Structure formats: structure tokens, C-alpha cells
Amino acid sequence: xxxxxxxxxxxxxxxxxxxxxxxxxxxxxxxxxxxxxxxxxxxxxxxxxxxxxxxxxxxxxxxxxxxxxxxxxxxxxxxxxxxxxxxxxxxxxxxxxxxxxxxxxxxxxxxxxxxxxxxxxxxxxxxxxxxxxxxxxxxxxxxxxxxxxxxxxxxxxxxxxxxxxxxxxxxxxxxxxxxxxxxxxxxxxxxxxxxxxxxxxxxxxxxxxxxxxxxxxxxxxxxxxxxxx
Numbered sequence: 001x002x003x004x005x006x007x008x009x010x011x012x013x014x015x016x017x018x019x020x021x022x023x024x025x026x027x028x029x030x031x032x033x034x035x036x037x038x039x040x041x042x043x044x045x046x047x048x049x050x051x052x053x054x055x056x057x058x059x060x061x062x063x064x065x066x067x068x069x070x071x072x073x074x075x076x077x078x079x080x081x082x083x084x085x086x087x088x089x090x091x092x093x094x095x096x097x098x099x100x101x102x103x104x105x106x107x108x109x110x111x112x113x114x115x116x117x118x119x120x121x122x123x124x125x126x127x128x129x130x131x132x133x134x135x136x137x138x139x140x141x142x143x144x145x146x147x148x149x150x151x152x153x154x155x156x157x158x159x160x161x162x163x164x165x166x167x168x169x170x171x172x173x174x175x176x177x178x179x180x181x182x183x184x185x186x187x188x189x190x191x192x193x194x195x196x197x198x199x200x201x202x203x204x205x206x207x208x209x210x211x212x213x214x215x216x217x218x219x220x221x222x223x224x225x226x227x228x229x
Contacts, residue, residue, distance in 0.1 A: 072096040079103045091145040095138075112136050113147035120153055125227075129177035131157035132225035160227040169211050169218040170228075176207040178224035183207045185220035192217070 077092050096102045120127035143150045176183050186197035199207040
């Protein structure tokens with residue numbers, strides 16, 4: 001259970017677009033931590049076993065509501081040494097289950113920030129794709145409260161959608177955020193009639209989908225994430 005709590009990324013079919021993300025570790029420079037553990041904080045098996053499943057992870061991505069079940073009160077959100085900044089306390093509010101070190105939960109958010117920052121510096125599409133696909137834990141809260149300089153990436157990601165099935169998509173032209181081979185898509189109308197399909201013009205490194213009006217379902221596979229052109 002605790003491995004889900006501290007894992008930095010979920011592995012998916014589009015692992016190629018996340019190579020840079022998976023290679024990174026550490027704390028965000030924007031987070032400006034006053035307190036950080038002397039070494040990476042981990043939850044013991046006994047501690048993890050005491051935390052119910054619905055508390056085993058930070059708050060769900062995009063959610064500002066506190067975690068369900070018993071959590072540490074703000075008065076007990078203190079590190080072993082030093083102190084938390086105001087924005088760190090705001091991030092930790094309502095998301096630290098009982099029997100868990102708040103510094104470990106903070107570290108998850110800090111590492112999320114660093115992965116976004118460094119990946120965007122190397123490949124902005126890869127960072128945006130990771131945000132769209134949900135491959136970064138609690139990215140909305142982490143960026144909003146620990147590294148707000150990266151908020152433009154969140155805003156861009158909000159205009160896209162992940163690989164898979166999307167009902168009632170907005171008509172328009174979209175590009176896939178992957179360089180992997182095998183990206184395919186189709187736009188379905190009434191009675192699942194195929195209105196358009198692809199990969200379309202260009203090679204596999206630049207797949208573009210044109211979703212016509214009247215599309216009820218857009219289905220893609222191996223495309224990782226989509227952004228409007």
C-alpha cells in the first residue's frame with residue numbers, strides 16, 4: 001500500500017514520452033523548503049498497514065477537498081527538524097493520514113514539481129502530456145501551491161485530453177503528444193459510423209486528428225495525449 005503512496009509515476013503505455021520524467025528525483029527549487037528530511041522519508045510496512053486504502057495516496061489529482069478518513073490536524077504538521085513554510089502547510093492541510101510522516105507527503109509534491117520543471121525545460125510537450133495523462137501524483141495541488149511558476153503548463157494541459165475514449169469531443173484539429181509508433185484514432189458518429197480515422201498526414205512523429213462536427217465518440221490508441229492545434 002505504501003508503495004502507492006510514495007510512487008512518483010504510474011507506468012503506462014506511453015512510457016517513451018515519460019523517459020525524462022522517470023529519470024528525475026529530488027525537491028523542487030520553486031518549493032523553497034525550509035524543512036526537508038535529512039534522508040528520503042519512507043513509510044514503514046506497519047504504518048502503511050494502518051492506513052486505509054482511501055487514505056493511502058495524496059488527495060486525488062485536481063481535488064481541493066481534504067482526504068477522507070482521519071488525518072493529522074494542522075497543529076501536528078511539523079517536521080522532525082526545522083519548520084514548514086506557510087505554502088507547504090497549505091499543501092499538507094487535509095492530506096496527511098494519521099501515522100504518516102508529513103515530510104514524506106511533502107516530498108511527493110516537491111518531486112512532482114521538479115519533474116514538471118526539468119521535463120518542461122527539455123521537452124514541454126512531454127511535461128504537458130504527463131499532466132494530461134495523469135501520470136504525476138496530485139499535480140494540480142502541487143503546482144498550485146508549491147511551484148506556481150509552472151501553472152501555465154497546467155492551463156495548457158486543461159485544453160487537451162488523454163488517449164483512449166472521449167465522448168462528445170469538441171470538433172477541431174488535435175495533435176498527439178507522442179513520438180512512439182502505433183498511434184491510431186477514429187471519430188465515430190451516430191450508430192458508431194466512422195466519420196474520420198488516421199494517423200493522417202505526416203509520419204508517426206506528428207500524428208494529427210481532425211475531429212469533424214457530429215462526432216459522438218473519439219477513440220485513440222497509442223497516442224498518449226491530445227492537444228488542440
